[in-house]
Amino acid sequence: MSKLDFHTQDPPILEAEAFGTLWRVLNDFGYQVVGPALRDGAIRLVPLESADDLPRGIRDLQTPGNYRTSSRDDGYLFGYSHVADGAKRWLLRPRTTLWRISRRDGQPTIEESRDPVPKVALLGLRACDLKAIEILDRVMLRESRADTDYAECREQTLLIAVNCEWPSSLCFCESMGAGPQATGGFDLCLTELPPGGDRFLVEVGSPKGHEILSRLNTRPATTNELHESKKVIARAKGSLRKRLETRGLTQALYSGVEDDHWERVAGRCFACGNCTFSCPTCFCCDYQDLGEIHQRVWDTCFHSEFSGLHGGAVRGSRASKYRHWITHKLASWQEQFQTLGCVGCGRCIAWCPAGIDLTEEARALVGVAQGDTK
Amino acid sequence: MISMAELLSQQPCLKELDPASIEFMAGCAANTFFPQGTALLREGQRVEKVYLLRHGRVGIQVHVPGKGPKILDSVGPGELIGWSAFGRPGMARMDLVSLEDVRAISLDAECLARKCESDPKFGYAMLVMVVDVLQNRLQSTILQLLDLYGDRS
Amino acid sequence: MATALKLSTHDPMTPRICEVRSFRRETVDVFTLEIESGGIDWQPGQFNMVGAIGSREIPISISGDPARTDIWTHTIREVGNCSRALAHLRAGDSVLMRGPFGVGWPEVEAEHSDLLVVSGGVGLVPLMPTLYLASRRPALKTTLIYGSRSPCDVLFSHRLAEWSSYPNMTVRLTVDHPDTDWHHNVGLVTRLIPTSPINPFTTIALICGPEVMMRFTARELLREGISPRSIYVSMERNMKCGMGLCGHCQLRGEFVCLSGPVYPYDRIARLMEIPEL
CATH class of the missing domain: 3.40.50.80 (Nucleotide-binding domain of ferredoxin-NADP reductase (FNR) module)
Structure with a gap:
């Protein structure tokens, strides 16, 4: 059997009991399982001891400026849209040491003493999360100037996706070509079949995934189960309400750069940076020297220091900061990385204290641009 | 020897002028020389000549009591000074002092003014020329106000 | 799913410790440091990230004669904490250097006289x-x-x-x-x-x-x-990483540290x- 034959076989079924053994198998491979759990009132990506830690029967409700969880009357383990904090913090760590200075015989030397890189299996990633990782890879792993810490974290991470069946009202992944179905970029991908929690269809995306799957007890899927798996994904697709028209967007954002609209957004924006921290692709980082320890930390373009020159900030007003952020996401990112910087997860809308909706802002700018040509 | 009209036509600020206007201006023009340190004009004096500088630089200065003369700007070869002759009441607003030996073409202000009044086309060409000069000087002055290289703590 | 990426032996984010050869005051708030370079190639118009130990690094253009390949010459204006920390360095002191980064001035071609x-x-x-x-x-x-x-x-x-x-x-x-x-x-x-x-x-x-x-x-x-x-x-712009990774110096689609300065x-x-x- 050649190495890549797993692509051509029908995906098998993993039942609840066998699913429970996933933890032991992953541990045998040296992975710590990191997956969704209810923490701090949100479904977050955290280390999990067993399948019992999964948010069984819990859903999320997302509206602009609002995130809540509530119970659902079924046994779905992955019955929510996506984790509140994406995979970013496990790959592009919020704070990590790059090097430190030590003294030998009074002479300073540099030690590349990085924080240990954990070997983790990220479980429960949605198609949008995978797309975000693909985008981050383009940003962080460019030839000859890769971010070493990201590269090492990435190298040590196994990606286990679970197809999205429950998009939130803020999801627009389909517009961004990111979901809801995971089509690649994973080691393993599960589809949770109704009524939830007891059967998973498993697709393999890599030799590593194949190796892990071969250690799990599976059975062939029935024709009906294959049909069901297609149905739940189609239903998810059909439930997406939000859209973002990306055609003409770059042009609209560029031509509308001096429009009054930005002032109107600025009237609502707090420049708090929540959108950038919750965004699964925002990559901007600062470097801090704490004594003789040099660290890379997350930064946000909404802080004035971000664009600071010695005379002051290049972007001082909230209007210019918001304009920079959304223009980067939906226009200039394309120039830089040949992809847009948005996966349509809607996190920036839910976590914005003012409920600013980037799809609506983008639409408004396109409207401005079309008004210009009339 | 090069004629006055040829000399005028070589001046950067007159390059848009037609030959007839240049020819006319030549009739109002004369070569002048100021040794270093000469006051071409003093604040409050009536301006009778407009100068096109050919060599050397002229400082535009204001006398500040207790601090002496302050040079605020300098004008060099190819530039025009004394344009307050065209304004009212035709008085110098600041001192003009030669910072080096200066060779210039002087243009008689009254001669030019009479021509401007009788020939609006020539007058308009003069206006555009003076606005160009003013624009450059004003822009430079405004930018100087920014203290671009400054903010020293 | 892992990636196949080869990392270069020296991480460009890790500075080298270099020795200051000389300090010279140019004007009341501008000074020049000559720093041993180890013979690294550079182009006029490029910059280094320079930092005193314990202080943040800052982008500084290279100001010396390209004929001198053994030293970096950096002329720096004291405007903030980092540049002031550099102003305290003297011959024999250590300084943290990364670079050179960016695209410099074009070579003056033969058609330009x-x-x-x-x-x-x-x-x-x-x-x-x-x-x-x-x-x-x-x-x-x-x-x-x-x-x-x-x-x-x-x-x-x-x-x-x-x-x-x-x-x-x-x-x-x-x-x-x-x-x-x-x-x-x-x-x-x-x-x-x-x-x-x-x-x-x-x-x-x-x-x-x-x-x-x-x-x-x-x-x-x-x-x-x-x-x-x-x-x-x-x-x-606010260059920090020098490699288009940190995002600070962006000017629309340009990473000024990478496609500029x-x-x-x-x-x-x-x-x-x-x-x-």
Whole structure:
């Protein structure tokens, strides 16, 4: 059997009991399982001891400026849209040491003493999360100037996706070509079949995934189960309400750069940076020297220091900061990385204290641009 | 020897002028020389000549009591000074002092003014020329106000 | 799913510890450090990330003679904590260096027989390497227009005086605030452009200074008929990583640390006109 034959076989079924053994198998491979759990009132990506830690029967409700969880009357383990904090913090760590200075015989030397890189299996990633990782890879792993810490974290991470069946009202992944179905970029991908929690269809995306799957007890899927798996994904697709028209967007954002609209957004924006921290692709980082320890930390373009020159900030007003952020996401990112910087997860809308909706802002700018040509 | 009209036509600020206007201006023009340190004009004096500088630089200065003369700007070869002759009441607003030996073409202000009044086309060409000069000087002055290289703590 | 990426042996984010060879005060708030370079290649207009130990690193252009391959020369203005920390360094001290980064000034090609350099304040610093090269090309007619705040802020005055005696080099100095001994021009650098002999077809113009000064200078050069493709400017932004990873120096789609700091004016002109971009 050649190495890549797993692509051509029908995906098998993993039942609840066998699913429970996933933890032991992953541990045998040296992975710590990191997956969704209810923490701090949100479904977050955290280390999990067993399948019992999964948010069984819990859903999320997302509206602009609002995130809540509530119970659902079924046994779905992955019955929510996506984790509140994406995979970013496990790959592009919020704070990590790059090097430190030590003294030998009074002479300073540099030690590349990085924080240990954990070997983790990220479980429960949605198609949008995978797309975000693909985008981050383009940003962080460019030839000859890769971010070493990201590269090492990435190298040590196994990606286990679970197809999205429950998009939130803020999801627009389909517009961004990111979901809801995971089509690649994973080691393993599960589809949770109704009524939830007891059967998973498993697709393999890599030799590593194949190796892990071969250690799990599976059975062939029935024709009906294959049909069901297609149905739940189609239903998810059909439930997406939000859209973002990306055609003409770059042009609209560029031509509308001096429009009054930005002032109107600025009237609502707090420049708090929540959108950038919750965004699964925002990559901007600062470097801090704490004594003789040099660290890379997350930064946000909404802080004035971000664009600071010695005379002051290049972007001082909230209007210019918001304009920079959304223009980067939906226009200039394309120039830089040949992809847009948005996966349509809607996190920036839910976590914005003012409920600013980037799809609506983008639409408004396109409207401005079309008004210009009339 | 090069004629006055040829000399005028070589001046950067007159390059848009037609030959007839240049020819006319030549009739109002004369070569002048100021040794270093000469006051071409003093604040409050009536301006009778407009100068096109050919060599050397002229400082535009204001006398500040207790601090002496302050040079605020300098004008060099190819530039025009004394344009307050065209304004009212035709008085110098600041001192003009030669910072080096200066060779210039002087243009008689009254001669030019009479021509401007009788020939609006020539007058308009003069206006555009003076606005160009003013624009450059004003822009430079405004930018100087920014203290671009400054903010020293 | 893992990625297959080979990492280079030296992480460009990790600085080298280099030795300061000399410290020299240039003006009341500008100083020059010469730092051993280990013979690393660089281009005029590029910058290094330079930091005193225990202090943040800052982007500093390389200002020395390209003929000196053993040292980095960095002329620095004291404007904040980091540059002040560097001002305390003396010969024998250690300094953290990463670089060089960025795209520098274009090489002056054979079709350009005239080089026009317009600089203001410490904007002269990144242009010095190019001027050193130009001073050794007798066939290249070079004009330097250099504006400073006051006569005591004029940098490298001995070097400039020497160059002004070269048959191929013209140095035109101007200040905003002259003193009584000042015998050069007064006013902004833009004032000197209309009266500088410029052949728009053979001139390549390099501009570095405050962004406002560069904008007005470039426009003045366009009025003289120079093609926007023959005008280059060096942009100042908040460079931190030097590799387009940290995002701080972005100017719309440009990572200034990577595709700049030097840009042909036609590529950057529109972006320079938009406030707070």
